[in-house]
Amino acid sequence: MARFLVILDVDSTLIENEVIELLAERAGTLDEVARITLDAMNGELDFEASLRSRVATLEGLPASVFEDVAPAIVVTPGVPEMVAAVQAADGRVAVVSGGFHEVLDPVAEALGLNFWRANRLEVADGVLTGGLTGPIIDAAAKADTLREWAAECGLPLRQTIAVGDGANDLEMMAICGLAVGFDAKAPVRDEAHVLLDVRDMSQLLPLLGLRG
Secondary structure, three states: OOOOOEEOOOOOOOOOOOHHHHHHHHHHOOOHHHHHHHHHHHOOOOOOHHHHHHHOOOOEEEEOHHHHHHHHEEEOHHHHHHOOOOOOOOEEEEEEEEEHHHHHHHHHHHHOOEEEEEEEEEEEEOOOEHHHHHOOOHHHHHHHHHHHHHHOOOOHHEEEEEEEOOOOHHHHHHHHEEEEEEOOOHHHHHHHEEHHHHHHHHHHEEEHOOOO
16 A cells, blocks of 8 residues: 655646647747746636637647657656655655646656646647647646545545645645645745755655655
């Protein structure tokens, strides 16, 4: 049985990038998308509405864009060390993202994560439609996912750790045992139990009693 569950946000947390911005750069809509992303992460826009408006700007991109942006993805320093140490201590590491499975899947597989969940972009005839398919992973869905995976691991919520940086992480951070703001935006800084401001995910290990 798992001893605890660490669940992380992806964009600007597990990875250094904002994947929607990498895609928008290919679509020529980066400035517009970056502005909307910032407003959403600061809690100034509804997440689902902001996501749909950003995704709409990707209409017409070829599905091969996922392979094009993959080499640009940079895993945050300390993530592999953190994952290895948590799993060696009978913990589980998961991520839940307002980003996209198409880019997240290979990263999660390479890191050996236990669970991951994200949004899916709609593709028709080999091109992005500008829409999404399936359930939207917003703040409420992140909290529901934490509950689901904790139950699957046989864990009470007090044995879960949520790590995030933006407003759509607040609902899962409100129900976990330890809420960690990682290089966090203003709304998270006000609510997190602990703030980590150096971009090194191995800093999480002492908080878990696994180092130092």
